[in-house]
Structure formats: C-alpha cells, structure tokens
Amino acid sequence: MKIEPFLTEQFFTDYEFSAPYLLASSDCETMSxxxxxxxxxxxxxxxxxxxxxxxxxxxxxxxxxxxxxxxxxxxxxxxxxxxxxxxxxxxxxxxxxxxxxxxxxxxxxxxxxxxxxxxxxxxxxxxxxxxxxxxxxxxxxxxxxxxxxxxxxxxxxxxxxxxxxxxxxxxxxxxxxxxxxxxxxxxxxxxxxxxxxxxxxxxxxxxxxxxxxxxxxxxxxxxxxxxxxxxxxxxxxxxxxxxxxxxxxxxxxxxxxxxxxxxxxxxRQQLADRSKAIIQKNLERFEDFLGQFPDLFVWRPPTAGSVAFVELNLPKLGFDSATDYCHHLARQHGIVLLPGKCLGFEDRFVRFGLGRQSFATSLQAYSKVVSQQVSARG
Ligand SMILES: Cc1ncc(COP(=O)(O)O)c(C=O)c1O
CATH class of the missing domain: 3.40.640.10 (Type I PLP-dependent aspartate aminotransferase-like (Major domain))
Known part of the structure; x- marks a missing residue:
C-alpha cells in the first residue's frame, strides 16, 4: 500500500550532507x-x-x-x-x-x-x-x-x-x-x-x-x-x-x-542543560537578526524545544512560495531552511533549528544573502 511522501526527510536527503549551512536541523549539538x-x-x-x-x-x-x-x-x-x-x-x-x-x-x-x-x-x-x-x-x-x-x-x-x-x-x-x-x-x-x-x-x-x-x-x-x-x-x-x-x-x-x-x-540532565544553553544563545542571535529585517519575517517565539517556525513576507523576498525560496537558498547559497509545507502547513512558513553550535556561522551566511537581496531590491 502506498503512503504519502515523507517530505521532511526527502528535503533533508537532498541537502543535509552537502550544504554547508544547516539552519533547519531539529536535533541539538551532538558529541562523539x-x-x-x-x-x-x-x-x-x-x-x-x-x-x-x-x-x-x-x-x-x-x-x-x-x-x-x-x-x-x-x-x-x-x-x-x-x-x-x-x-x-x-x-x-x-x-x-x-x-x-x-x-x-x-x-x-x-x-x-x-x-x-x-x-x-x-x-x-x-x-x-x-x-x-x-x-x-x-x-x-x-x-x-x-x-x-x-x-x-x-x-x-x-x-x-x-x-x-x-x-x-x-x-x-x-x-x-x-x-x-x-x-x-x-x-x-x-x-x-x-x-x-x-x-x-x-x-x-x-x-x-x-x-x-x-x-x-x-x-x-x-x-x-x-x-x-x-x-x-x-x-x-x-x-x-x-x-x-x-x-x-x-x-x-x-x-x-x-x-x-x-x-x-x-x-541526561547535563546533556539537556548543554542543549538548552546552546538554544538560548542562538535565540538571542536569531532575535537580533530578525530585528534587522522586521518587514521580511513574522516572529512567533518558541517557548520550548529546539526549533522555531517563521512566517516569510514572500513578495518582499521575491518568491511565490517558501518551498521555492528554500530550494533557491540551498542550491545557490548552501543554506538549508525547511519549508513549512513539508510539515503539512501553509507554504509561507519556514522552520529554523536553534540547537547547533554552527548556528552563528550559518546565520551569518544567511544574513549576508538577505542583506544583499534587500539592497538589490532597493
Ligand atoms: C516530532 C518528532 N517526532 C519524531 C521524530 C523522529 O525522531 P528520530 O529521527 O530520531 O527517529 C522527529 C524527528 O525529527 C520529530 O521531530
């Protein structure tokens, strides 16, 4: 019997092990x-x-x-x-x-x-x-x-x-x-x-x-x-x-x-505390970033977990859907955000993951792309 495509895992299969800037992962920083x-x-x-x-x-x-x-x-x-x-x-x-x-x-x-x-x-x-x-x-x-x-x-x-x-x-x-x-x-x-x-x-x-x-x-x-x-x-x-x-x-x-x-x-408490400390630091960085582009993103802060769901102002970003935007970011810039459509929701949301140590570097890369786009569109 057939089952619906597993869109989230399919999207990650395409980019997770090749793109350098993972901004959508839901797991927290790992260890050896x-x-x-x-x-x-x-x-x-x-x-x-x-x-x-x-x-x-x-x-x-x-x-x-x-x-x-x-x-x-x-x-x-x-x-x-x-x-x-x-x-x-x-x-x-x-x-x-x-x-x-x-x-x-x-x-x-x-x-x-x-x-x-x-x-x-x-x-x-x-x-x-x-x-x-x-x-x-x-x-x-x-x-x-x-x-x-x-x-x-x-x-x-x-x-x-x-x-x-x-x-x-x-x-x-x-x-x-x-x-x-x-x-x-x-x-x-x-x-x-x-x-x-x-x-x-x-x-x-x-x-x-x-x-x-x-x-x-x-x-x-x-x-x-x-x-x-x-x-x-x-x-x-x-x-x-x-x-x-x-x-x-x-x-x-x-x-x-x-x-x-x-x-x-x-x-487990030490592991969870370590994850929470990373998430809190990344949340601060993320809120600073979002504050720079208030007309591009609608921010609904999480109250738990390692992910956040952000609404895009698609016309201002110049895209018809979050799915198109995410494929563009991954293919052209090596930046991975997950389209909300994969999670069964409207195609103007994207998921960010806040649990990785690499978040700062990946966000910096994304910030550069967004800034360039904003100045190009005047
Ligand atoms: C809500 C939820 N449940 C279950 C899973 C599956 O976890 P795992 O990939 O470790 O099997 C995930 C993974 O993203 C998840 O987000």
Whole structure:
C-alpha cells in the first residue's frame, strides 16, 4: 500500500550532507561516543565488552527502569525500547488503528505523525495550531467540536515541532479531560521534552492512562545517530499487541545502542542543560537578526524545544512560495531552511533549528544573502 511522501526527510536527503549551512536541523549539538563515555564515567573498553547477541524485545530491563524514572506514574514494565524514535509512531498506529477509525492530528506536524495515520485510516482530521500576533495558540474549542465517541486517537506533539509551542497547564488539563470524556487514546510525541524554557511540561504518561508517549535521545540529548527511542504504554494489552508488531519490524533494540543509551541517561540532565544553553544563545542571535529585517519575517517565539517556525513576507523576498525560496537558498547559497509545507502547513512558513553550535556561522551566511537581496531590491 502506498503512503504519502515523507517530505521532511526527502528535503533533508537532498541537502543535509552537502550544504554547508544547516539552519533547519531539529536535533541539538551532538558529541562523539568517546566524549559521551567520558561524561558518564564509562570507557570505550566497557563498550567493547558489549556482546552482539539478540537483546530482549521489550528492551533491557535496567534501561527500561532508567527510562521509567523520567516519569512519575510509570514503571519499567510500561516501557518499550525501540530501534529508533520514528519507529514508535509506526508501531503505535499499526497496533491501534483500523480503516474506519477517526483520528484527530495536530497540524503542523512532523510528517509521520499525520501520514502514518492517513495511511491506515480514511478519516484523519486536522487540528490546527493557530498563529497569533506574537505566538501560537491551541484551539481547544476546535478539538471539543471535533472529538466524539467515534474518535479513536488524538495525536499531539509537545514541545511542538516546528512551532516550539507547549500548552499552558490549564490547556493541558482541558485536553486530557476531553480525551478522557470520550475514552480516546492520546498519542503524545514528547521527543523534545526537557527543552522547556520555563516550567517543565507534565508528561502525558503521568496525566492520562490511555496515553502512548514517544520519547528518545535524538533531540534534547543531541544523540540522533544512536537511534535510541522508547514508548511508554501503561495499557498492558496494547503493549503486548505493539510488541507483536515489533517482531515484524526490528525484533529488538541494538545492543550497543542500549548500552550507550544507558550511559546517556545517567548524564541526561547535563546533556539537556548543554542543549538548552546552546538554544538560548542562538535565540538571542536569531532575535537580533530578525530585528534587522522586521518587514521580511513574522516572529512567533518558541517557548520550548529546539526549533522555531517563521512566517516569510514572500513578495518582499521575491518568491511565490517558501518551498521555492528554500530550494533557491540551498542550491545557490548552501543554506538549508525547511519549508513549512513539508510539515503539512501553509507554504509561507519556514522552520529554523536553534540547537547547533554552527548556528552563528550559518546565520551569518544567511544574513549576508538577505542583506544583499534587500539592497538589490532597493
Ligand atoms: C516530532 C518528532 N517526532 C519524531 C521524530 C523522529 O525522531 P528520530 O529521527 O530520531 O527517529 C522527529 C524527528 O525529527 C520529530 O521531530
């Protein structure tokens, strides 16, 4: 069966490993295996002792116990270790959804969150984050109007890619009340959790027993090459059904990844603090830049995460769409911004990534291009 093109990954495939100025990456600064092991007090020799036999399908019990400590109401039994975070979206939706089910999915969204649901179900409804004068708003009345006993799953992602939105605790409470009232599953992608600028967000795993929570080490902890991810599923029957699906995809996690993920979790606060410090510094630089071109960009600052979603004044930039603009920047100037269309949103937004050390250099290159364009257009 066909599935929609994965536009975000296709766009990155074209440019990520050739363009010099990556300004759209959602992961935070990474590190070498050696640096990680130094930080956690382990060693390359210890990694060398890891054997390469099959591992437990649900994940190493000690690793699951470490993961469960990131939540209040979760035990090691509730955790399923994955072979990559993105695998969790596929497995959860395959395990739960039938063609006649209705799904409500927050938009914009990382492609897999809506496309896998669309692949499986006929009726997937968009629930739009609303751009306001100075930020993004969750329209809970829109959700209340759409949700009903026919809704099998609501799909959200907090902290949100690409807007950096997190719900206020009162909004979070109302959302949980709505899904509880209709006995709906809540899929919450929390891969950017730990990057809140102020109060940490309550995990859906602690707020609602019919939640499925996706976590991983790719973004907040800067370790996407590890492919370490997990699901928290408190419902035992669903967990078993999902593990059965997992036997058809990856069977069990990679042994070296489980070892390194365990090391990373021992120092997770240090890793998250490092990412947050980079993001804050880059945000200051970015706001300085945006302040120089107030008529070209509409700025809605993120309140969490490592990305921001910026609206372009396309006529002033001389382009018809953000997609055309992004391809032009990548091909002519080696600068990578992600078009909002890849994330299912209007084609006048672009995503910036704030978690990399190289942000300053890449922004400088972009600033030069924008300045030249502005002076050329008079
Ligand atoms: C919201 C969200 N969920 C899941 C993923 C998948 O993470 P990974 O690429 O580490 O599997 C991403 C990656 O960009 C993401 O942004």
């Amino acid at each position: 295996i050696e640096a990680l092991l130094d930080l956690s007090g382990s060693s390359l020799a210890a990694l060398g002792q890891v054997t390469l036999g099959y591992t437990e399908s649900q994940g190493n019990p000690q690793l699951r116990s470490q993961i469960s400590q990131m939540y209040d109401a979760v035990s090691a039994e509730d955790v399923v270790v994955l072979t990559s975070p993105v695998e969790g979206i596929y497995l959860a939706m395959q395990s739960l959804l039938e063609p006649d089910d209705e799904v409500i999915a927050l938009r914009p969204a990382y492609d897999a969150l809506s496309n896998v649901a669309r692949h499986l179900c006929r009726d997937v409804r968009d629930w739009n984050l609303v751009p306001t004068g100075n930020g993004w708003e969750l329209d809970l009345d829109q959700l209340a109007a759409q949700i009903g006993p026919q809704t099998r799953m609501v799909v959200v992602n907090f902290p949100h890619n690409p807007t950096g939105f997190v719900p206020h605790p009162d909004q979070w409470k109302r959302l949980v009340e709505l899904v509880r009232k209709h006995d709906t599953w809540l899929f919450c992608d929390e891969i950017y959790r730990g990057l809140e600028f102020d109060t940490p967000i309550l995990s859906a795993a602690d707020a609602y027993d019919k939640s499925i929570v996706l976590g991983g080490l790719s973004k907040t902890y800067g370790l996407p090459g590890l492919r370490a991810g997990w699901l928290v599923i408190r419902d035992a029957q669903l967990r078993d059904e999902l593990i059965n699906w997992k036997h058809y995809t990856t069977i069990c996690p990679a042994a070296p990844t489980e070892f390194l993920a365990g090391q990373a979790l021992q120092v």
